[in-house]
Amino acid sequence: MWGAGVLFRDFFRKTKYAILDTPGRLQSREQDVSIRCEECGELILLKDIEKNFKVCSKCGYHLKMTAQERLNVLLDRGSFEEYDKNLETVDVLKFPGYHEKLEASREVTGLREAVVTGKGEIEGNTVIICIMDPRFISASMGSVVGEKITRALEKAEEKKTPIIIFSASGGARMQEGMLSLMQMAKTSAAAARLNEDGVLYISVLTNPTTGGVTASFASLGDVIIAEPGALIGFAGPRVIEQTIRQKLPSGFQRAEFLLQHGLIDLIVERKDLRKVLSRMLVLHKKS
Amino acid sequence: MTNKLEFDKPINELEMKIKELQDFAEEKDINLDDEIKVLKERLYSFKKETYENLLPWQKAQVARYVERPSTRDYINLIFKDFIELHGDRCYGDDKAIIGGIALLDKRPVTVVGHQKGKDIKENVSYNFGMPHPEGYRKALRLMLQAEKFKRPVICFVDTPGAFPGIGAEERGQGEAIARNLMEMSRLKTPVLVIISGEGGSGEALALAVGDKIFMLEHAIYSVISPEGCASILWKDSSRAMEAASLLKLTAEDLLGFGVIDEILQEPLGGAHREPQEMAAKIKEVLIKCLAELEDTPVNELVKGRYEKFRKMGSYSIFEEGQLEILPRDK
Numbered sequence: 001m002w003g004a005g006v007l008f009r010d011f012f013r014k015t016k017y018a019i020l021d022t023p024g025r026l027q028s029r030e031q032d033v034s035i036r037c038e039e040c041g042e043l044i045l046l047k048d049i050e051k052n053f054k055v056c057s058k059c060g061y062h063l064k065m066t067a068q069e070r071l072n073v074l075l076d077r078g079s080f081e082e083y084d085k086n087l088e089t090v091d092v093l094k095f096p097g098y099h100e101k102l103e104a105s106r107e108v109t110g111l112r113e114a115v116v117t118g119k120g121e122i123e124g125n126t127v128i129i130c131i132m133d134p135r136f137i138s139a140s141m142g143s144v145v146g147e148k149i150t151r152a153l154e155k156a157e158e159k160k161t162p163i164i165i166f167s168a169s170g171g172a173r174m175q176e177g178m179l180s181l182m183q184m185a186k187t188s189a190a191a192a193r194l195n196e197d198g199v200l201y202i203s204v205l206t207n208p209t210t211g212g213v214t215a216s217f218a219s220l221g222d223v224i225i226a227e228p229g230a231l232i233g234f235a236g237p238r239v240i241e242q243t244i245r246q247k248l249p250s251g252f253q254r255a256e257f258l259l260q261h262g263l264i265d266l267i268v269e270r271k272d273l274r275k276v277l278s279r280m281l282v283l284h285k286k287s
Numbered sequence: 288m289t290n291k292l293e294f295d296k297p298i299n300e301l302e303m304k305i306k307e308l309q310d311f312a313e314e315k316d317i318n319l320d321d322e323i324k325v326l327k328e329r330l331y332s333f334k335k336e337t338y339e340n341l342l343p344w345q346k347a348q349v350a351r352y353v354e355r356p357s358t359r360d361y362i363n364l365i366f367k368d369f370i371e372l373h374g375d376r377c378y379g380d381d382k383a384i385i386g387g388i389a390l391l392d393k394r395p396v397t398v399v400g401h402q403k404g405k406d407i408k409e410n411v412s413y414n415f416g417m418p419h420p421e422g423y424r425k426a427l428r429l430m431l432q433a434e435k436f437k438r439p440v441i442c443f444v445d446t447p448g449a450f451p452g453i454g455a456e457e458r459g460q461g462e463a464i465a466r467n468l469m470e471m472s473r474l475k476t477p478v479l480v481i482i483s484g485e486g487g488s489g490e491a492l493a494l495a496v497g498d499k500i501f502m503l504e505h506a507i508y509s510v511i512s513p514e515g516c517a518s519i520l521w522k523d524s525s526r527a528m529e530a531a532s533l534l535k536l537t538a539e540d541l542l543g544f545g546v547i548d549e550i551l552q553e554p555l556g557g558a559h560r561e562p563q564e565m566a567a568k569i570k571e572v573l574i575k576c577l578a579e580l581e582d583t584p585v586n587e588l589v590k591g592r593y594e595k596f597r598k599m600g601s602y603s604i605f606e607e608g609q610l611e612i613l614p615r616d617k
């Protein structure tokens with residue numbers, strides 16, 4: 001009976017979802033052999049780029065990573081346990097094109113929304129982790145993204161477990177109107193509680209992090225780390241250029257610019273990220 | 288006078304005609320009361336007809352109208368003994384946000400708000416109400432000061448958005464807004480917010496995390512400007528009118544979404560026609576609201592504020608059984 005039930009249910013299942021796990025190493029796809037670096041234009045062999053954490057071997061450019069790829073390289077093998085994967089986005093405003101955009105993003109990413117949250121281990125240290133995936137409508141923050149991040153922050157507070165959030169976002173999700181803007185207040189308020197309870201929050205800024213995410217939880221970490229060359233800012237560079245009608249200085253709004261202006265703690269290359277995060281977690285262990 | 292609101296023109300003309308008639312009657316010492324009464328009745332129904340049926344885009348125009356009372360106007364009309372305080376103690380004094388201490392009735396309060404100008408000269412000085420990081424940091428400094436002295440905080444929101452510039456980014460515009468959101472959410476004193484004009488995105492929100500969010504009837508509050516939305520959607524900012532309808536940025540819409548708590552009706556024909564009347568209403572509401580919050584222990588106040596924003600958002604939950612596991616052969 002039970003088996004039949006499962007089959008019956010499987011027959012009618014509708015919602016697509018990729019199982020996220022941490023197999024330890026990226027699977028190689030034999031059909032694609034090489035990829036072109038967005039920065040220097042060099043053709044790089046896929047097997048090299050995978051060995052190299054998706055960093056261009058010629059110029060050091062950090063290519064965008066999917067949420068799945070980040071989990072794979074960051075967490076201990078098999079340690080990931082996903083939270084809240086059953087939250088579904090609602091097109092509250094019946095916004096033109098939004099439904100199609102959501103469907104297309106789901107298809108491309110295998111994800112239901114722009115952030116993956118859960119629990120895992122980094123070199124044996126338990127952490128709560130949120131990873132935004134820039135392929136999903138520019139990882140803009142709508143109600144579901146805000147809710148998942150808030151729940152993860154609340155879980156960190158409740159369990160007194162450190163949290164790491166990897167941001168990559170174009171900002172608030174216009175298609176959800178004011179409810180998307182309010183996610184900034186919601187996530188920041190949750191970060192405030194964590195702050196009062198003395199729980200570690202590490203914010204990792206990846207390319208690109210802008211708008212409402214920069215202006216909320218991403219800027220509120222106890223420690224703020226950025227990947228080399230990541231674009232990080234509030235207003236987008238094009239908007240600024242159009243407003244002030246002058247060319248922006250080179251390197252403007254890049255991670256190195258933010259470090260120079262005292263806005264972030266440190267820049268860490270991707271290959272060292274796991275090690276640095278692990279050390280940071282150990283340094284915050286209560287003795 | 289120039290730059291009148293397009294849909295206000297018939298109302299303005301009638302107002303002028305009535306004034307002329309009144310002056311004429313006085314000058315010639317004749318009785319035109321009946322004629323004036325008829326015109327006044329027509330004016331009333333004109334205003335009612337127009338302002339009860341404003342489209343979202345027209346509301347945006349009312350909200351941005353130069354003659355609409357500014358934060359400083361409201362401060363002068365609502366509070367007594369206002370002392371303006373300046374600067375973020377760090378970089379500078381941003382005139383796009385003003386703040387200070389004043390008396391509301393007999394109670395000392397801290398008032399903070401975005402400030403727009405009434406003419407080009409003022410607007411250059413106030414940067415059109417578009418703050419830089421030091422503006423948010425000044426606001427936060429004044430709010431923390433209010434917390435220390437157990438004064439309630441009252442915020443007026445009226446900004447098109449933050450200034451997109453090199454200096455703003457260098458000094459951490461994003462961090463400044465984020466810090467305000469975080470600190471305001473835990474401020475141990477009542478925080479009341481009035482969305483009085485244009486609530487432009489995160490820059491508005493940075494002064495709008497409060498226990499009670501009031502919004503004037505014709506104010507707007509939006510994640511993006513209608514022009515910005517139109518240029519993203521259709522690469523055509525002139526379609527802002529359509530975008531304004533899509534964004535659901537009116538007080539009525541936002542009350543429905545639970546983003547605001549209460550709509551404050553404006554005098555017929557908008558706050559710009561009767562600033563005194565509008566101010567009196569805001570004053571009454573603020574006094575009443577503070578009296579209600581007076582007995583709430585501060586911990587409960589902060590907890591309630593958290594819950595209020597915690598609830599915002601819209602999503603559904605699907606059952607595990609509905610999950611189809613990818614990848615599947617397609």
Ligand SMILES: [Zn+2]
Pocket residue numbers: 037038039040041042056057058059060061
């Ligand atoms: Zn390269």
